[in-house]
Amino acid sequence: MRSDIIAAWIGTAFVLTGCAAGSTEPEASVEGAGTLLELQLDGAKLEFVEVEPGLLMVMSQTARGVPDPLAREDIQGLDVLDLYERLAGREPPLELLEAEERSQRLGGALEPVQRVGVNPQALTAAEFFSTHCDGMALCYLDQTANREWGEYRVYDAHGVVDAVSGTVAVQIRHRRVRDWSNDQYIHVPQGEVKHWVYFSPRTLVQFRLKVAVYEVDPGDRYHFTMSYDD
Numbered sequence: 001m002r003s004d005i006i007a008a009w010i011g012t013a014f015v016l017t018g019c020a021a022g023s024t025e026p027e028a029s030v031e032g033a034g035t036l037l038e039l040q041l042d043g044a045k046l047e048f049v050e051v052e053p054g055l056l057m058v059m060s061q062t063a064r065g066v067p068d069p070l071a072r073e074d075i076q077g078l079d080v081l082d083l084y085e086r087l088a089g090r091e092p093p094l095e096l097l098e099a100e101e102r103s104q105r106l107g108g109a110l111e112p113v114q115r116v117g118v119n120p121q122a123l124t125a126a127e128f129f130s131t132h133c134d135g136m137a138l139c140y141l142d143q144t145a146n147r148e149w150g151e152y153r154v155y156d157a158h159g160v161v162d163a164v165s166g167t168v169a170v171q172i173r174h175r176r177v178r179d180w181s182n183d184q185y186i187h188v189p190q191g192e193v194k195h196w197v198y199f200s201p202r203t204l205v206q207f208r209l210k211v212a213v214y215e216v217d218p219g220d221r222y223h224f225t226m227s228y229d230d
Helices: 082-088 092-106 123-134
Strands: 003-009 035-039 042-054 055-063 113-117 138-143 147-154 155-165 168-174 183-186 193-199 207-214 221-229
Touching: 003 221, 035 082, 035 092, 042 082, 042 092, 055 082, 055 092, 082 092, 113 183, 123 138, 123 155, 138 147, 147 155, 147 221, 155 168, 155 183, 155 207, 168 193, 183 193, 207 221
Parallel strands: none
Antiparallel strands: 003 055, 035 042, 042 055, 113 193, 138 221, 147 207, 155 193, 155 221, 168 183, 168 207
16 A cells, blocks of 8 residues: 655744655654654544654655645644644643643744834824835724734734824734743833834744734824734
């Protein structure tokens, strides 16, 4: 029987796909890897492998004529924990949780970096729109309430916040293993326009992002725009 071997890098840098006809063994590049667990599906078997500490891979082995479970559209872009939950229909086991924690701790893939620039003058709605909204995914003018945008699965993101009246705060969070980071904060004083860029220091690593503007008091007003590479 012919088997297909498909390897997908999950939660790190790439997605790689390949075939090995007439073989049920992983390719040489993953020889010696430790299998964390196996998941049996109808006509298919998934192996969750830690190639080296913090580097995770999922391999599928399918019988002829059986669709590859890793090719399903509804799992594209999922991290390894969400992928397991979607395919298995249950919470990930401890071995997978610990491996994902090592991946984030050792690889730094989900510790994006924030950079901020300042334009020291508030803009009218028309000025902000013409200056900052062209080509952006989101543009909101004359906002007067706390608001959150997300969840977005992105490689990087950037935006501009203009505190027209009153002082507001911007919070940028990324998804960790089982919760959300809560450590990125941008203070935007009244009359200032702040630019921010948020990205992963490792190339081609997606992370999940939420952006909120809060500490908006009665009478405060701001403009907001954001774009991202997904």
